Amino acid sequence: MGKVVLVTGAARQLGGRFVRRVQRDPEVARVIAVDAVAPPHRLGSAEFIRTDIRQSSIARVLAEHAVDTVVHLAVTGGGAGAGGTGSAVKETNVIGTMQLLGACQKSPTVRRLVVKSSTSVYGGASRDPAVFTETTQPKSLPAGGFAKDAVEVESYVRGFARRRPDVAVCVLRFANILGPYADSALAEYFSMPVMPTVLGYDPRLQFVHEDDVLDVLRLAAGEPGRGTLNSGTFNIAGDGVLLLSQCARRLGRPTVPLLLPAVTWVGSALRAVGVTDFSPEQIRLLTHGRVVETSQMRDVLGFKPMYTTVETFADFARSRGKGLLPPEQAGQVVDRVAAALKVDSLNVGVAGAEEGAQR
Amino acid sequence: MADAKVIPFDEDRPRRRVAGSRRVRAVPAPEPVAEAVEAAVAEPAAVESGGAAWDRRIAGGLAFLRRRVTGDYEVDEFGYDKELTDQVLMSLMRPLFDKYFRVEVKGIENIPAEGGALIVANHSGTLPLDGLMMQVAVHDHHPAQRHLRLLAADLVFMLPVVNELARKAGHTLACSEDAQRLLEAGELVGVMPEGFKGIGKPFGDRYKLQRFGRGGFVSTALRAGTPIVPCSIVGAEEIYPMVGNAKTVARLLGIPYFPITPTFPWLGPLGAVPLPTKWTIQFGEPIATDGYPPEAAEDPMLMFNLTDEVREQIQHTLYKLLVQRRSVFF
Numbered sequence: 305m306g307k308v309v310l311v312t313g314a315a316r317q318l319g320g321r322f323v324r325r326v327q328r329d330p331e332v333a334r335v336i337a338v339d340a341v342a343p344p345h346r347l348g349s350a351e352f353i354r355t356d357i358r359q360s361s362i363a364r365v366l367a368e369h370a371v372d373t374v375v376h377l378a379v380t381g382g383g384a385g386a387g388g389t390g391s392a393v394k395e396t397n398v399i400g401t402m403q404l405l406g407a408c409q410k411s412p413t414v415r416r417l418v419v420k421s422s423t424s425v426y427g428g429a430s431r432d433p434a435v436f437t438e439t440t441q442p443k444s445l446p447a448g449g450f451a452k453d454a455v456e457v458e459s460y461v462r463g464f465a466r467r468r469p470d471v472a473v474c475v476l477r478f479a480n481i482l483g484p485y486a487d488s489a490l491a492e493y494f495s496m497p498v499m500p501t502v503l504g505y506d507p508r509l510q511f512v513h514e515d516d517v518l519d520v521l522r523l524a525a526g527e528p529g530r531g532t533l534n535s536g537t538f539n540i541a542g543d544g545v546l547l548l549s550q551c552a553r554r555l556g557r558p559t560v561p562l563l564l565p566a567v568t569w570v571g572s573a574l575r576a577v578g579v580t581d582f583s584p585e586q587i588r589l590l591t592h593g594r595v596v597e598t599s600q601m602r603d604v605l606g607f608k609p610m611y612t613t614v615e616t617f618a619d620f621a622r623s624r625g626k627g628l629l630p631p632e633q634a635g636q637v638v639d640r641v642a643a644a645l646k647v648d649s650l651n652v653g654v655a656g657a658e659e660g661a662q663r
Numbered sequence: 664m665a666d667a668k669v670i671p672f673d674e675d676r677p678r679r680r681v682a683g684s685r686r687v688r689a690v691p692a693p694e695p696v697a698e699a700v701e702a703a704v705a706e707p708a709a710v711e712s713g714g715a716a717w718d719r720r721i722a723g724g725l726a727f728l729r730r731r732v733t734g735d736y737e738v739d740e741f742g743y744d745k746e747l748t749d750q751v752l753m754s755l756m757r758p759l760f761d762k763y764f765r766v767e768v769k770g771i772e773n774i775p776a777e778g779g780a781l782i783v784a785n786h787s788g789t790l791p792l793d794g795l796m797m798q799v800a801v802h803d804h805h806p807a808q809r810h811l812r813l814l815a816a817d818l819v820f821m822l823p824v825v826n827e828l829a830r831k832a833g834h835t836l837a838c839s840e841d842a843q844r845l846l847e848a849g850e851l852v853g854v855m856p857e858g859f860k861g862i863g864k865p866f867g868d869r870y871k872l873q874r875f876g877r878g879g880f881v882s883t884a885l886r887a888g889t890p891i892v893p894c895s896i897v898g899a900e901e902i903y904p905m906v907g908n909a910k911t912v913a914r915l916l917g918i919p920y921f922p923i924t925p926t927f928p929w930l931g932p933l934g935a936v937p938l939p940t941k942w943t944i945q946f947g948e949p950i951a952t953d954g955y956p957p958e959a960a961e962d963p964m965l966m967f968n969l970t971d972e973v974r975e976q977i978q979h980t981l982y983k984l985l986v987q988r989r990s991v992f993f
Contacts, residue, residue, distance in 0.1 A: 430820035433840040434741045440840070504823025506830070508742045545740050553734030564823070595740050631733035638729040645721060 306333025308413075309525060310371040312357055312404065313378030314347060315339035317487050318517065322377065324348045325518050331526060336369050338362070339378070340396070357400035363407035366414065373416040373525050374408055376401065379457050381422070381450035381489055381583075397453035398460075405464045414471055418524045419461050421477045423510075423539060424451035424585060428592040434508075437597040438477075438537050449585040458537075472535040474524040479541035479596060480589075482616050483514030484623035489586055495624055499552055500570050503561035507548050507593025510541040513611035513619065520607050532606030539596040542613040548590060551617060556627030556634070564591065741841070742830035743812070752832050753802060759792075760799040763939055764898060768804045770946040773892055776807045779846040780949065781884040782853045783973050784894035785872055785981065786861035789903035789922045791815070792937065793896045797853055798832070800944045812845050813853045814838075818918065839883045846887035853894075854880050863920035865908070869900040870985060872978045878970035881952075882960040885969075890949035893973050895980035898942030901991050903927065940991050943984050947976050 309326055313319040314337035327335045327348050335350035337343070342354060351369075355361050357378055365371070379397050401419075408414045426432070427442040446452045458475060465473040480490050493499065520540055528534040552559045562570060567590075571582030601607050611619065727750055730736050738744045760766050774780060784797060794813050801811040814837035820826040835841045837854065845852050855861060860873040884891050907923035927934030950973060959965055 430826065431817045431836070433838050434835045435841070435844060437840075502823075504825075504827055506742070506827045508738070508740070508830075545738055545742065547738055547742065547744075550734040550736070550738070553732060593742075631735075634732040635729050638725055638732060642722070642725045645725075 307331055307373050308334045308336065308369055308371045309373045309375060310336045310338060310366065310369070311350075311375045311377060312338050312400070313376075313380065314350075314352065315341045315343040316377070316380065317345075317485055318481070318514065319343075319377045320345045320347060321485070321514070322375065322518055322521055323350045326375075326522055326525065329522065329526065334369070336365065336371060338365065357404050358395060360403060360407070362403055363410060366407050366411045370413045371411070372413050373418070374404070374414055375418045375420075375521060375525050376404060377420045377521075379420050379422075379454060393450075394453055397450070398456050401457045401460055405460055408471070409464060409468055414468075416472045416474075416525065417461070417464070418474045418476065418521060419457065420521070421458055421475050421537075422450065422454045423477045423479050423541070423594055423596050424589070425454045425458060425477060426594060426596070427451065428588055428594045430592060432592070435595050435597050436539070438539055438600055446585060446588075449583045451585050474535050475537040476520060476524060477537065477539050477596070478517060479510040479512045479539070479594070479613075481514060481517055482511045482620040484619060485514060486620060489583065490589075491620070493582070493586065493590075494551065494555060494557070494620070497557065497628060499557050499559045500567055501548060501552070501559045501561050502567050502587070502591045503563050505591045507590055508545045508595050509548060509551065509589075509593055509613075510545055510595055511613045511616040511620075512541050512609065513616040516540070516542065516609040516611055516616075519610070520601075520605070523605065523607055529606050533604050534606075536600075536604065538601045538605050538607075539598050540601055540607075540609075541596050541598050542609050542611050542616050543598070544613040545595055546613055546617055548593070553634070554617065554631060555621050555624065556630035558627070558629055738831070741812075741833065741835045741845070743833035744831040745810070745833075748810070748832050752828070753799060756795055756799050757803070760796055760803070763937075764796060764902075764942040766796055766800060766898075766942040766944055768800045768944050768946075771800075771804045773946040773949055774801065774805055774809065774851065775890065775949070776805075776809075777849065779849045779887055779889035780851055780892050781842070781846060781880060781887075781889055782811065782851065782892045782894050782946070783880060783977070784853065784855050784896055785870075785977055786855035786857040787864070787869065787896070788899035788937075789862060789905050789924070790937075791819075791855075791862060792902060793899035794834075794853065794855060796899070796942065797894065797896065797944060801851065801853075809851050811853045812850050814842055814855075816858060839879055842880070842883045843887050846883065846889045856880050859919040863905070863908070863922070866900075866904040866906055870897075870981050872974055872981070875970050875974050878966045881966050881969045881973070885952045885955055885960040886957075888953045890951050890953075891969075891973055892949045893947040893976045893980070895945045895947065895977050895984060896942065897945075897981060897984040897988060898940045898991075901940045902937035904938075938992075941988075941993055943988070945980055945984060947980055950976075 309332055311319055311323050311326070314323050319339065320343050323335055323337045324347065326332055327350055337347050337350045337352045338355055338357065340354070340356040343352065353365055355365060378400055380393065408417060423436065424446065425442070426436040426440060427444050427446050429444050431443045433440065446455060461473060461475055465471070481488060482491060524534050549559070567587055571587055574582050736744065736746050774782070784793070787793060798811045798813060801809055810833060813834040815829055815834045817836060819829050819834070820836055835845070842852055842854065856875040857873040858876060864873060881891070903922060903924045905922045905924055909921040909923055913919065913921035924934065
């Protein structure tokens with residue numbers, strides 16, 4: 305008998321794509337997609353049930369369809385589109401998770417639970433180590449916003465795992481998810497014509513590609529492969545690191561360094577006019593950055609991302625329009641300077657520059 | 664005047680002879696001569712290919728600039744920007760190293776050519792210039808041109824601009840997680856376990872090693888199985904002779920100490936210019952840590968003993984170097 309997979313948060317971009325992807329899995333017999341709002345996209349042969357996971361009706365859905373795998377993707381940072389006010393998002397994240405876990409606890413059929421979390425649970429401060437592992441205790445807990453929700457969600461999930469040791473629980477802590485379809489707050493930030501940055505800080509960022517997110521969710525929702533274990537907590541991120549300044553140059557978007565308090569003002573002003581979600585949490589990310597260790601993902605979960613951080617960002621940059629200072633133009637300016645210098649110097653200069661550029 | 668308080672134990676030659684040798688060397692010291700000869704040898708070669716060399720340099724600079732403006736360079740997970748460090752940051756520090764402090768480097772062969780090692784040094788000088796000079800010393804004098812990854816206090820990573828530059832120069836927070844990760848990756852890690860107690864000590868306590876933290880660096884080296892290379896730095900103590908500490912100002916600014924030197928803060932920014940002392944950096948014999956069982960890192964007694972061994976060796980070398988020193992400035 306094939307598996308019955310329930311996916312929450314199906315109305316969002318990522319949830320919808322995962323629903324379409326997981327139904328192609330030969331192991332999977334039925335896919336139940338759940339969200340409080342109707343999805344704007346197709347869900348293939350999946351059965352969509354419009355229910356709010358904050359209500360106890362979710363328990364009935366689990367029982368009716370004899371669901372054995374629950375993929376909880378309705379833990380989101382708000383962001384664009386599905387938006388709503390901060391408190392509504394928080395309620396879906398935290399109360400929704402509590403209801404869902406309560407329903408799972410009563411359900412005799414549930415065998416596997418996959419929860420989407422975020423690396424923002426590590427916070428990020430100047431006193432934190434440069435690279436977070438799954439066991440790192442954050443020096444300062446996130447004070448609010450999505451990061452705090454994620455911390456609370458994870459603690460409920462840990463409680464659930466203790467009470468139902470027969471259920472395989474997998475918590476995936478994703479780094480910033482980017483890709484051509486990304487609709488996160490960070491993707492919005494990178495789409496601004498001029499990017500405000502924090503003066504004197506150049507944060508290290510890590511990205512994970514949407515396609516890799518879908519792949520790892522499928523891996524976690526299925527049976528573990530040979531020699532791997534897909535229950536536990538895993539950091540998911542592409543290899544390598546990009547600095548914010550590098551990101552801006554690769555996108556060709558000028559940056560405006562602002563003093564930290566000014567960034568907070570500008571952020572709240574932009575938020576008020578609805579340009580972007582510039583939360584304190586995002587300012588924290590853009591101040592201190594966040595890098596996680598992914599050896600557990602490779603060795604225990606047995607997942608190898610297809611995209612590195614740099615490739616993910618390149619894919620994202622291709623999907624967005626050109627910035628005000630495209631890198632090609634900036635490069636041409638330098639080449640022109642080199643060409644101008646050729647007039648009063650020998651050919652070596654230009655040849656050397658070309659050689660350097662090729663390198 | 665600096666070595667007035669020093670008790671030269673175990674040194675076979677008495678102090679008076681040192682004073683004598685100083686008088687003898689009052690004639691041009693051998694070092695500047697060697698430097699001049701080097702420069703003279705190097706000059707004709709430079710003149711020969713003068714134009715071409717300059718062109719190549721400009722071309723290299725432009726290629727570098729091109730990579731920078733297009734964001735086409737790499738950093739590691741600690742934010743270390745190798746290219747920027749080699750091309751810009753090192754060149755900024757080099758004049759200070761070569762011309763201003765005229766650093767003499769000894770025992771560079773004690774640093775392994777490859778693989779991880781933990782360099783433990785004394786800390787002094789009010790501002791952490793000694794760490795930066797040690798980084799230049801290792802890079803410029805080691806045959807393998809190794810890069811030193813320094814462990815810095817959390818204050819460094821709280822300050823804007825400073826934290827950005829520190830990360831790009833390869834420094835990271837002094838915590839066991841970061842240190843172990845770097846050592847296991849085969850990097851050369853530099854640590855100054857005295858911390859603020861060492862760098863912010865009054866001038867009267869110069870060259871007296873402070874407590875070595877809790878010896879966490881030893882257990883980190885043990886866990887990573889890398890040798891510990893003790894390093895003694897002479898000369899950094901006198902760059903800002905700290906005669907007082909305005910504790911109230913320090914508390915207001917949220918910094919561990921606020922130095923008062925004969926020139927700072929009285930002369931304003933001019934007072935922040937370090938005195939041009941003559942430095943010596945000596946790397947000592949490595950202390951192996953790979954012979955211990957894995958649980959040794961949890962043994963506090965062994966930790967204390969190893970910490971003391973490292974501390975003694977650095978202190979010893981400091982005294983030795985001080986006795987050999989002709990004067991603070993030459």
